[in-house]
Amino acid sequence: MTFACFAVLFLLISASVLQSVAVPSRHKPANDKTANFEEISREADRAREENRDDNAIRLYQQGLNFKPTWKEGLWYLSTLRYQKEQYSAARDTLRRFVAYDPQAGPGWALLGMSEYQTHEYSRSLDHLRRAMSLGLGDRKDMAQSVFYFVSILLTRFEQYDESMSLLISIVKSGQPADSLIEPVGLASLRMPLLPTEIPPDRRELIRMAGQGALAMEGNHQPEAGRLFGNMVAAYPNEPGVHFLYGALLMDVRPEDGIREMKRELEIFPFNASARLRLAEEYVKEEKIEEALPLAQMAIKLDSKRASAHMMLGEVLVAKGDIPGGIRELETARDEAPQTIRIRWDLLRAYTAANQGDDAKREKEEIEKLSKAGSAQ
Amino acid sequence: MFPGMGLTFSFLILLLAATLQASVVPVKKFEQIAEQAETARTTDRVNDAIDLYTEGVHLKPTWSEGWWWLGSLLYDQDRFSEAEAPFRRFLSLTPKPGPAYAFLGLCEYETNDYDGALKHFRTWAQRGWAGTPDLIDVAVFHFALLLTQEGRFVEALYLLATEAGKSRSSPGLAEAMGLASLRMKNIPENYSSEQREMVWLAGEAALYASLPSYEFDRANDYSHRLLVHYGQQPNVHYFCGTLYGLQHKSAEAEVEFKEELRISPHHVPAMLELASIDVETNQLPEASSLAERAIEIEPINPVAHQLRGRVLLATERFQESVRELEIAKQLAPDSAPIRSHLAMAYRQLGRKKDAEREAAAFLSLTNKGEGLAPPYEKTKSSEQRGQPK
Numbered sequence: 159m160t161f162a163c164f165a166v167l168f169l170l171i172s173a174s175v176l177q178s179v180a181v182p183s184r185h186k187p188a189n190d191k192t193a194n195f196e197e198i199s200r201e202a203d204r205a206r207e208e209n210r211d212d213n214a215i216r217l218y219q220q221g222l223n224f225k226p227t228w229k230e231g232l233w234y235l236s237t238l239r240y241q242k243e244q245y246s247a248a249r250d251t252l253r254r255f256v257a258y259d260p261q262a263g264p265g266w267a268l269l270g271m272s273e274y275q276t277h278e279y280s281r282s283l284d285h286l287r288r289a290m291s292l293g294l295g296d297r298k299d300m301a302q303s304v305f306y307f308v309s310i311l312l313t314r315f316e317q318y319d320e321s322m323s324l325l326i327s328i329v330k331s332g333q334p335a336d337s338l339i340e341p342v343g344l345a346s347l348r349m350p351l352l353p354t355e356i357p358p359d360r361r362e363l364i365r366m367a368g369q370g371a372l373a374m375e376g377n378h379q380p381e382a383g384r385l386f387g388n389m390v391a392a393y394p395n396e397p398g399v400h401f402l403y404g405a406l407l408m409d410v411r412p413e414d415g416i417r418e419m420k421r422e423l424e425i426f427p428f429n430a431s432a433r434l435r436l437a438e439e440y441v442k443e444e445k446i447e448e449a450l451p452l453a454q455m456a457i458k459l460d461s462k463r464a465s466a467h468m469m470l471g472e473v474l475v476a477k478g479d480i481p482g483g484i485r486e487l488e489t490a491r492d493e494a495p496q497t498i499r500i501r502w503d504l505l506r507a508y509t510a511a512n513q514g515d516d517a518k519r520e521k522e523e524i525e526k527l528s529k530a531g532s533a534q
Numbered sequence: 535m536f537p538g539m540g541l542t543f544s545f546l547i548l549l550l551a552a553t554l555q556a557s558v559v560p561v562k563k564f565e566q567i568a569e570q571a572e573t574a575r576t577t578d579r580v581n582d583a584i585d586l587y588t589e590g591v592h593l594k595p596t597w598s599e600g601w602w603w604l605g606s607l608l609y610d611q612d613r614f615s616e617a618e619a620p621f622r623r624f625l626s627l628t629p630k631p632g633p634a635y636a637f638l639g640l641c642e643y644e645t646n647d648y649d650g651a652l653k654h655f656r657t658w659a660q661r662g663w664a665g666t667p668d669l670i671d672v673a674v675f676h677f678a679l680l681l682t683q684e685g686r687f688v689e690a691l692y693l694l695a696t697e698a699g700k701s702r703s704s705p706g707l708a709e710a711m712g713l714a715s716l717r718m719k720n721i722p723e724n725y726s727s728e729q730r731e732m733v734w735l736a737g738e739a740a741l742y743a744s745l746p747s748y749e750f751d752r753a754n755d756y757s758h759r760l761l762v763h764y765g766q767q768p769n770v771h772y773f774c775g776t777l778y779g780l781q782h783k784s785a786e787a788e789v790e791f792k793e794e795l796r797i798s799p800h801h802v803p804a805m806l807e808l809a810s811i812d813v814e815t816n817q818l819p820e821a822s823s824l825a826e827r828a829i830e831i832e833p834i835n836p837v838a839h840q841l842r843g844r845v846l847l848a849t850e851r852f853q854e855s856v857r858e859l860e861i862a863k864q865l866a867p868d869s870a871p872i873r874s875h876l877a878m879a880y881r882q883l884g885r886k887k888d889a890e891r892e893a894a895a896f897l898s899l900t901n902k903g904e905g906l907a908p909p910y911e912k913t914k915s916s917e918q919r920g921q922p923k
Contacts, residue, residue: 277723315705355730428752514655
């Protein structure tokens with residue numbers, strides 16, 4: 159749990175997470191209560207600063223009895239509980255904290271990490287994503303932890319492509335790739351497991367896949383080829399293995415790439431990604447009739463998948479069925495409005511269909527998306 | 535007027551006014567608070583609304599609407615332990631609790647009070663499954679998780695299968711179906727990480743087999759992978775056998791059930807599935823021996839008694855058959871198949887009235903749904919269940 163530990167240590171010394179310390183309470187305490195509260199809060203802070211954690215926890219709890227909306231108290235109580243691995247208690251306190259400060263990115267981050275520890279993965283993912291969208295300021299360590307947790311949870315929830323994009327962005331941010339081999343391997347093989355859930359007899363396979371995918375991403379194609387080749391030799395009957403090797407080969411030796419994709423479909427006929435990659439190659443080679451059933455089957459397997467609709471759209475356009483192609487491409491655009499390739503496909507299809515206004519709109523969208531991409 | 539009289543009179547009026555005010559102010563204050571609470575809630579000032587409803591229910595503890603909104607708002611903030619008490623108060627105050635039992639069950643689930651949650655989900659179900667479609671989905675899902683944890687796998691799968699029809703792909707649903715299919719008395723938050731892949735593979739197989747489109751090819755692909763990697767684990771072959779049963783592949787199912795018994799010699803559900811196949815293929819001595827072994831291990835298993843009763847019926851030992859089937863009926867009075875076989879046995883003994891009574895019970899129970907159907911029956915849609923095997 160290196161990622162989580164970094165984040166918490168950072169948070170404990172960073173009081174700046176609290177935008178404002180005091181929250182006005184609806185029920186004003188009496189003067190003696192106020193005095194008591196202030197005394198307790200001072201004692202609690204002192205205990206925390208002197209690393210007397212148990213005392214600090216008790217005092218923050220006492221302070222919160224006086225003033226349940228005491229944001230600083232809720233925050234420090236949460237971080238102390240998290241640090242002491244009292245995750246469900248930390249989670250409950252953080253839920254109160256974010257209720258009073260819903261814009262606090264670090265609050266959502268620590269809540270998501272607590273929920274990760276209590277195995278409430280769905281909530282954890284939601285809350286960590288919320289933290290990402292709210293931002294974590296200059297807390298780089300915490301941001302790295304959040305990105306890591308989000309990426310492995312995305313894999314567990316079968317959102318492999320999104321997970322892979324995030325993992326690649328983590329690699330590009332300069333983090334050591336070693337800690338990412340297993341997450342990348344799991345996402346590449348489309349196995350919805352956390353790294354801690356990898357069965358011992360599959361760890362080597364997953365690591366080979368991860369190392370190969372990272373080498374491919376780093377443009378070390380010969381190294382990736384060697385790793386994937388070894389993987390295929392060692393695990394010839396595992397789903398996903400021939401797909402990865404085939405995807406690598408497709409760009410350099412398409413005939414070998416096609417062979418690997420076909421082998422993949424013999425082992426795992428429901429691999430929609432393999433069907434789409436094969437269809438793409440056939441379109442490139444103008445073998446439209448061979449591409450068509452592959453794209454159609456991919457949609458049957460995964461009707462919500464934008465890339466499947468995009469591929470069928472491309473196939474239909476190539477076949478001369480422009481209205482049919484536009485219909486599929488529009489579905490793809492609705493599923494993934496940020497994908498530039500779909501917009502380009504639509505621009506060309508609209509132009510072929512003499513739908514000038516639609517083509518113009520797509521062109522504008524492409525420009526907008528390109529600008530946003532460069533800015534990022 | 536006597537001197538001082540005016541002053542006394544004024545004092546009396548003031549006193550009277552003060553007395554009146556004392557009785558009026560709280561009502562007025564409560565009404566103001568209730569109005570402010572509603573405004574805060576409808577304008578999304580959630581924390582203010584929570585404070586105001588809290589104040590309102592303190593002023594008027596019988597304000598059921600206040601308890602309801604307080605519970606709901608806290609629930610929306612995932613503050614489950616705090617939401618429990620308001621829902622309880624609401625339930626004690628209202629004769630028409632609507633979905634409140636479901637909310638209370640969900641809060642209890644989140645605070646690890648699983649017995650309380652199960653009890654309240656049951657009450658909610660008995661009272662008609664009230665709530666919005668979203669709430670029903672969430673509550674049914676959690677209800678099923680707790681049934682699995684309690685070992686009521688068939689009921690859990692039945693509920694989960696109804697959810698599978700609504701959402702084609704859901705990792706959470708697949709996980710829940712995997713646990714129930716593998717007869718693991720766990721909820722998703724508390725099973726071993728080493729078992730995750732096994733649960734996932736079983737769950738995907740169960741999910742695809744439960745879809746309205748019956749995607750058995752895909753289900754079989756996952757169950758094949760399950761067998762390759764986890765074929766030595768208990769319950770895996772039993773689950774694969776039930777999948778074959780769903781596809782009416784009795785021979786393949788039989789192989790799997792036998793393999794399960796090799797791995798887990800005391801696996802009563804596998805014995806009963808095998809016995810059932812044997813009865814259908816007229817291998818009555820084998821069926822009888824399996825049913826008797828099952829009764830030895832689980833004397834209060836109604837299906838075991840039912841199967842023994844069926845064997846005895848088929849071998850024309852009607853008195854003994856009635857005895858077994860009556861035990862089965864006592865153990866599971868809501869089982870339509872038991873009542874049907876009992877009607878047949880009575881008829882053979884010439885007990886016409888008893889036979890008619892049991893036949894009527896069978897018809898009435900069939901309309902309500904089968905209480906004791908095996909998993910592959912339970913996971914079928916009602917349309918498919920109506921078809922003869």
